[in-house]
Amino acid sequence: MSSLSTARYIASSSLSATQVQVSVTSNNIANADTEGYTTKSASVSSSISAGTGSGVSVDSISSSVSKYLVEDLVEATSEAAYATTTADYLNSLQTSLGTLEDEDGSGTTLVDTLSDFEEAMTELATTPESSILANTAVTALEELTSQIRDTAETVQDLIDNADSEIEDAVESVNNLLESIDSLNEQIRTATASGDSTADLEDQLTTAIVSLSEYLDVVTYDCDDGSTKVYTSSGQMLVGSTAHLLTTDTDAEGQTTISVNGSDITDRLSGSDSKIGALLELRDETLPAYMEDLDELATTLIETLNAVDGLDGDILTGTGASDIAVVDSVSDDPTTLLGSGNASTTANNILDALQGDATYDAAGNLASGDRTFSEYATEIISTAVNASNSASDALDVAETALSSAEDAISSAYGVNVDEETARLTELEQLYSLASTILSTLQEMFEDLQSAFS
16 A cells, blocks of 8 residues: 555656646747747756655746846847937937938038038129129028028937936836836745746846846846846945936936935946936037037127128127027128128128138037138038947947847747647656556555455
């Protein structure tokens, strides 16, 4: 009886262990396309009693993903997010500065608009008494000032958009921090009770990778199974609890970011992440181009208003955002050349446009003497080069991210063919264990009948 009971227990334990393995394998197949899911396995071991085998038991259900591969994925995600955000904004900036050549062969940059005004003034200098040519010249000047204003408005819109995106990103970060904190608590509880944490660990990894899109983070594993999360600059985000980000506005009305009452905006700016890129764009990159435009606008205003022969100013404004042709000239283009010698005044304006003007250091550009076209060309070239560099960096970052994702998928993703073959094998083991158990049950009943 004792031997039959032992044999029946061994067969039952085999049946139970196989059921668990079938369940795990089936779950693997079902989640083959689930983002962040990694292959799970049930670890089994032989049970020993009094030095003799007494069956089999399931020790754990786990997924042993390399922490180094996860760290590579987190880093690559942060770098790709930084590169994507930077490239998108700089591409928009470049677009706002116009195209060097349209389908018809003409360009739409500030350089082209300056050239149009120069051509109009050249014709007017030849026939200064022509009201039609005066109107053409003033229209060209209005288009130039309008383009400068529009470009400045676009740059400011990009700055405002970056600021708005920062607030949205902070909200997303806080949602993820709360999710990570909740998963940590579930993992602590499961670990303490001896339950499997494999699926929870997958969810935690997915949340951390998602967080790394917004912030450059580092993680540390704890003995209780939970994970601590810090920014790369050392600010704790998740410990025993989540430390949520808060936002405020500075004296200029721009969003600042704090944790536990401490402003960390400067520490985040420029870091590899979406928020790092947005802060850098808002506070450094885009304002530099606004300074370039302001320097162009103020120098143009000062230079043209100082031309000999004018009856008064022909341009007004304090910078790129409000430069404009004065109303009196817009209303009556024939007043552009003043009441003196119109031919001389027209040539003086032309000389001022084509000659060197003195620029102070501003934004991306150094101080020095240049023509207006040369200065505008430098603004455009700087933006084009920055956009091209950002695009190249994005290609590199996307390649690195793809490699990191492929490394984890290749090592720990679900191979449906392998799992299907494994399922077939387990079904056979299950059938065999069932047969053995059924046979032992019959033997046990026969033995009972023999003694009754």
